[in-house]
Amino acid sequence: MAEVKLNSVRKIYPNGAEAVTPSSFHIQDGEFVVLVGPSGCGKSTLLRMIAGLEEITEGELMIGDRVVNHTDPADRDIAMVFQNYALYPHMTVKKNIAYGLKNRKTPGDEIERKVAEAAQMLNLGDYLDRKPSQLSGGQRQRVAMGRAIVRDPALFLFDEPLSNLDAKLRNQMRIEIKALQRRLGVTSIYVTHDQVEAMTMADRIIVLNGGRIEQIGSPSEIYHNPTSTFVASFMGAPPMNLLDARIADGTVQLDGGAHVAAAPNGKTGPVTLGIRPEDVKLDAAGALHFDIDLIEELGAHRLLHGKVAGQPFTTHLLKDVTVEPGRHGVRIDPSKLCLFDTTGSRL
Amino acid sequence: MVDISVTRTARRPIRWTVLLDHAVLIAGSLFMLLPLLIVLQTTTMPDTDIIQHGPQLKIGDQFDENLQKAMVQASGFSGENTGLRMMLNSFILGLGFAFGKIVLGMMAAYALVYFRLRFATIAFWLIFTTLLLPLEVRILPSYKVVQNLGMLNTYHGLIVPLIASATATFFFRQFFRSVPEELVEAARIDGAGPVKFFVDILVPLSQTMIAAMFIIMFVYGWNQYLWPTMITTEESMYTLVRGIKQITQVLEGAAVPEFGRSNLLAIIAVVPPVAIVIFFQSWFVKGLTESDK
Numbered sequence: 223m224a225e226v227k228l229n230s231v232r233k234i235y236p237n238g239a240e241a242v243t244p245s246s247f248h249i250q251d252g253e254f255v256v257l258v259g260p261s262g263c264g265k266s267t268l269l270r271m272i273a274g275l276e277e278i279t280e281g282e283l284m285i286g287d288r289v290v291n292h293t294d295p296a297d298r299d300i301a302m303v304f305q306n307y308a309l310y311p312h313m314t315v316k317k318n319i320a321y322g323l324k325n326r327k328t329p330g331d332e333i334e335r336k337v338a339e340a341a342q343m344l345n346l347g348d349y350l351d352r353k354p355s356q357l358s359g360g361q362r363q364r365v366a367m368g369r370a371i372v373r374d375p376a377l378f379l380f381d382e383p384l385s386n387l388d389a390k391l392r393n394q395m396r397i398e399i400k401a402l403q404r405r406l407g408v409t410s411i412y413v414t415h416d417q418v419e420a421m422t423m424a425d426r427i428i429v430l431n432g433g434r435i436e437q438i439g440s441p442s443e444i445y446h447n448p449t450s451t452f453v454a455s456f457m458g459a460p461p462m463n464l465l466d467a468r469i470a471d472g473t474v475q476l477d478g479g480a481h482v483a484a485a486p487n488g489k490t491g492p493v494t495l496g497i498r499p500e501d502v503k504l505d506a507a508g509a510l511h512f513d514i515d516l517i518e519e520l521g522a523h524r525l526l527h528g529k530v531a532g533q534p535f536t537t538h539l540l541k542d543v544t545v546e547p548g549r550h551g552v553r554i555d556p557s558k559l560c561l562f563d564t565t566g567s568r569l
Numbered sequence: 570m571v572d573i574s575v576t577r578t579a580r581r582p583i584r585w586t587v588l589l590d591h592a593v594l595i596a597g598s599l600f601m602l603l604p605l606l607i608v609l610q611t612t613t614m615p616d617t618d619i620i621q622h623g624p625q626l627k628i629g630d631q632f633d634e635n636l637q638k639a640m641v642q643a644s645g646f647s648g649e650n651t652g653l654r655m656m657l658n659s660f661i662l663g664l665g666f667a668f669g670k671i672v673l674g675m676m677a678a679y680a681l682v683y684f685r686l687r688f689a690t691i692a693f694w695l696i697f698t699t700l701l702l703p704l705e706v707r708i709l710p711s712y713k714v715v716q717n718l719g720m721l722n723t724y725h726g727l728i729v730p731l732i733a734s735a736t737a738t739f740f741f742r743q744f745f746r747s748v749p750e751e752l753v754e755a756a757r758i759d760g761a762g763p764v765k766f767f768v769d770i771l772v773p774l775s776q777t778m779i780a781a782m783f784i785i786m787f788v789y790g791w792n793q794y795l796w797p798t799m800i801t802t803e804e805s806m807y808t809l810v811r812g813i814k815q816i817t818q819v820l821e822g823a824a825v826p827e828f829g830r831s832n833l834l835a836i837i838a839v840v841p842p843v844a845i846v847i848f849f850q851s852w853f854v855k856g857l858t859e860s861d862k
Contacts, residue, residue: 275754296760308751312773321769322759369759 224286224376231281258420259430301370302379309354316350340368378410451566467495476531483556494562500538501558508553612833635829649805655812665728666790674737682745781856788842
């Protein structure tokens, strides 16, 4: 169990590319933190620096109360689960799980006990003598987890561990990993590009973009109060609606003149207006006109795609309401509005 | 239940392409095998018969005697270059060769692929260009070095100067590069140092590749002629391939050449490489084509 502190940690590759700009955050003991962002945003580099697989160009990394910038990965008291599992193909499940313990000169009976314990926890008991090639993707992922668990590390690192699994299995493993982490109480850092994984698993989410931290916060903060248009459009499926608007005469107006809400004090000029699809209500008396082009049936609810004031727009409709394509009035809950300035930052 | 009976009335038509394929294959194998069969035939005949009539279609009764002569009779002065002795020497050369080349090639490739060496690429290409310098080109300096080191007529003199192998290094390099990087990283986090990773992970993963290299290098070592001829002058050090030549040299004298004996030795010299190829065949194909990761 340990805290993790990053103090202006930065990564510049030998070719001069800055993969991670100086980043600082503090992960509490036992916290499950998800690093999320599009590919190439530096999330994996950040994780690999914490693991010690990538050198830290500048800054300070602390795991527990040690500075570990120059500590070998094996001595950082961490365990890592890789995207492609990275199981040793020639070893049985048992040997795979035990390998790290064996290298640390753990006594044989203790290895036996720990492996049996982990196998039981992960339902791998029947597979201990199989080779990884004889296992399904989910089982392999469990073996990789087992390899991490038996070491009793201070910190778990997950590098997109579920992205090689099919959708159904992914949902199941997501819950398993989260439950396991809760039970063991080990501080964990989890990298993913899947915002659903981030939302469902994290205690706190760190959103990265272009090597920069965009926002750190709980899933609900990130979802309801994005600090930038990037976060607003990256998190949530479908993403937040972003409409070009302007502030004039004390109100926020869409192109075409529709008044949406009262403007915050003292701001004028162009802004970006953000609203989550589910915060929009169909209402014949609503101030905005929504031209519905396409209705996406998702079972529990429907997504209505179309245009508001000539700009793409999506809303969310529960399954027991029916609607036809065409022009409809909509109402926006002003308290749910997010306004961003022209650079994309929250007003 | 419905009773279904299928009667095959129509015979399968003769597929001419299949016949043609087989004809080509049979012709090819005969082309390769016939000379061996002729040699084999001569080992059953008395030497005088062969010198009179050449190869014939009948099988004689001299095989046992020729085998006796081939395996235990010595032809030199010291009486030490019996067939058995030469065979042992050939095995030592072949195995030492294969083993040395594999160990050295793997270690060189390991250094090139997994360590951040400053001039790794240049080093690799330097090693690679030695393919352009076969033994025949550098035979005099090589001989001189071995002689100065006092390694003439020794097994290490036979084996060591030839075990640096660009081919093996190249193949192992390509193989190691295809091993997923996460495996190295997982091993690092699992606390495996460079030696442990090599022994515990890389060597077992390379099994098929090692088998493939073993075949190639063993056969190559077994068939060495020039180098043993240069390095060994003592009869007890002769290898098969080199020793047979010694026996047939009698051709130039007045005595009747021992065709039966030398031909049988030639056949015996072919058997181990063939056996190894047959035995390791599936491994060989796997090693060179499939990546078993």
